Amino acid sequence: MSWEMVIGLEVHCELKTETKLFCGCRNMFGDEPNTNICPVCLGLPGSLPVLNRQAVDFAMRIGEALHCEVRRSVFHRKNYFYPDMPKDYQVSQYDEPINVHGWLELPDTSRVGITRAHMEEDTGKTTHVGGGGRIHEAAYSLVDYNRAGVPLVEIVSEPDIRTSDQAKAYVSELRAILVATGASDGKMEEGSMRVDANVSVRPLGGGEFGTRCEIKNLNSLRSLGRAIEYEARRQIDLLESGGTVDQETRHWNEADGRTLSGRSKEEAYDYRYFPEPDLVPLDPDAAWKDEVRGSLPVLPAERRARLAQLAAVEPADTALVVELELDALVEAAVNGGADGRRALNRAGNELAANLTAARTLDPAAFTALLKLEDAGQLTPTQAKEVLGELLEKGGDPAAIAADKGYEAMEAGDLESVVDEVLAAHADEFERFKGGDQKLMGFFVKLVMDATGKKADGKAVSALLRSRAGG
Amino acid sequence: MPERLTRETVAHVARLARLAVTDDELEMFTTQLGAVLDHAADIEKLDTADVPPTAHPLPLENVLRADEVEPSLDRDEVLAQAPSAEDDRFRVPRILGEAP
């Protein structure tokens, strides 16, 4: 029996507002406990919420960036008891959320649907004392309400994801979009972006969805990938041995590499949602929506598409360069006449290795360098050397090349240099012929030194191999 | 209209509301709540198919505030009111599970 996994992701992201969702307390990670609290976010008797305009703006930006319909919305109370909840209800959005029916395009150009992206307030933070800090063995807990009331947008995907790699790509892309909109800084490690995965399996070929489990406590992309793989396997094993999958919440245990059943097996919790009577409906007008839409920067998917078209490559091939935000450089180069593939290659390798310097690299210089290589006036190795110097000190590529005495070698010249070197090291050459591959590097270096690094490294290796009879 | 209120339902509701109830209270509340809910039959029979529910008596929308910092409370004043505090935080007995 072949199986496929069906994955939906829920991502909570904290918004980068100055203040909390319903009060003027500072929205700041890492402050001393309980220093950013007031009657409202502490839920003191008599307190009332007032909605933060900037939080709404950010939520709309996220909605627009995810191609959602931004509509009239209402806040609801989600009622349950827990010590990190000052009011023992969370103000959220239920069946009338602000953003619905969107989608997100991955670097490989596949699309994942977005069901909704709604607003809600964050909870406080509990620390468990004793028992190694784990909830089940703790002696007692301590609560800090600094985070209570921080604005969140919860983004729910359609169950369109089919592999753990696709899940990771989705989270990466979503993060890039969130950062591009300015609404969130997307730091999974700091908790400003939290991912829960809903995983189920079904026989390959489609049909009804299987029972899904929600996986929580995924603190990195790596955990996400591993957890999905483990959970899918767990469910498949269960089904193949005649068992059934129980719908439940499970926790990813990073150390043990498995998911563990979290809650006792009771039916879905009754949150008793009802419209929040202390808040009035939210209905952004067309002018506000237009303003938000108009102020969005060019998003990653569009940047990839644009660069791909320009460089005459597939969008997936531009993913790394766009992710590193080097696309502007590459675009400038291609527009200036350089070869697209070469430009992408150099950006994705040499520039990626020295990002700080790449940010201040003169686009004209980069373009000129690439064109020298395109024209064969520099070998790849030489080009990399010149680029290295450009990154470090700036300057003019042609002048740098001239200084270093670079010009490409004729093939015949190269052959005679290689033969000279082999003749000068006959013993080593014997061992090399005999199969000692480690000597390849030894000979390449000698040849490169002898040619003043004007040789093309690949051509050198090829020649050595052919001399060795391979 | 839903069937009459049972003891089991009332016990479940009390649990949801985090109210411990004695057996006597359960008995009494079941009777009293049942009597109130019987009156709900009065409105059950009203035709409200095309009537929208009123969540707010005022027709207000879009009440928003600027994203500006305002003074927070003094932590000591707040923690002085806490039944139990430690390490500048509110202390609570063991939490046995994750949030629902």
Add this chain to the structure above:
Amino acid sequence: MDTAVDIARAVREGRRTARQVVEEALSAIGARDPELHAFNHVMADEARAAADALDGRLARGEDPGPLAGVPVALKDNMCTRGVPTTCSSKILDGWLPPYDATVVERLVGAGAVIVGKTNLDEFAMGSSTENSAFGPTRNPHDPTRVPGGSSGGSAAAVAAGMAPLAIGSDTGGSIRQPAALCGVVGVKPTYGRVSRFGLIAFASSLDQIGPFATTVADAALMFEVIAGHDRRDSTSVQEPAPAVLGTLGRGVEGLRVGIISELMDGVAPDVAARVDQAAQVLTAAGAKVDTASVPAAIYGLTAYYLIAPAEASSNLARYDGVRYGLRVEKEDITETYLATRAAGFGPEVKRRIMLGTYALSAGYYDAYYVKAQKVRTLIIRDFAAAYGDFDVLLSPTAPTTAFPLGEKTGDPLTMYMSDICTIPSNLAGDPAMSVPFGTGDDGLPVGVQVLAPSLQEPLMFRVAAAIEAGAGDA
């Protein structure tokens, strides 16, 4: 005590000091409160200090405001910084709020002197103040009877002359009904007129703060001070307080007044008779009185006892022993919640929490909560239709005069019936007020209710003033 209008004038004109006035109030409290128990907490030191500060400002030529030196009693469900605020519940016994309610800031800003926190039914749930965890308040006209509720303490304080003004809250009639039973003026403004910031919530879409006074003019004076937009309350009407005092004497010539027939049914005959008499006063003053109908009003009680408990069940969840108030600590947090709330809440509060939790729960939400909110729409529509034919409406405030302590505590439903005339205005969000008008056959006070369309407090007060003018002959 003198009226607030007279006191403020005397203080501002230097004929009396604020300190003298406060001492008079504290003296009256000392004399009558041991028997009546209107107050949970008398703020003697704070009041004296505030009065002295006011007198200091007056001496420097400053004008302390329209309520200069007027003693005010505050229902104990409104936050006063550093002063106990209990909601007459064990669960908040000893809690000191770290902030003042907006209404408190406005009163103090206008020169009023808060003399104490008054008793109420626990968390404002009740119609007799017998649900207080600290013992009931007694009716000043007959201490064997209830003062009404839930703002019984505030009503009694004014009726007994302990303070000329008091503040209450009204969710289903909790200002108007005790006002009627105690023979004082009680006003529920339009929903959103007075900021709820700092009012400890019972039912958020129904709660409103309002004044108790001995005269309509005093109530108007206080209304002007406390009403008006507050940016800390998202449901606050986005206008400043309307002028009401200045137009009180404009009369009722040509106004169309409707007596709500559905609310006249089922009330005691002597109460109904007083409403008719009040209507005659208005007729004599030039109004046109006729019968009005608000058919859906008869469903108000049922709708209210689904909506209010539902909202309350959520509003009262925060009382869990974690951050403030009573904690009965057990082995784990869940057991702690269960034990704390069981020990901290009285039976009526528990009843309503459970009723509300049930009405919101999965499978019942549409049948109960949503249905009740639809009935609310029907009531709003019927009021709107009635206001097409009438400028203001009239009804009894309470179905009977004050009943004996203990008479209705055995059956919650009987107690709930006390609010039958007042509940519809809370559901609609429209303003309504009670004006004392004569007595019942038993010699106990009767109140007549004046109802007006949304935001029409000036009109409502005008009609109330006209009724008051004729009440002396009642």
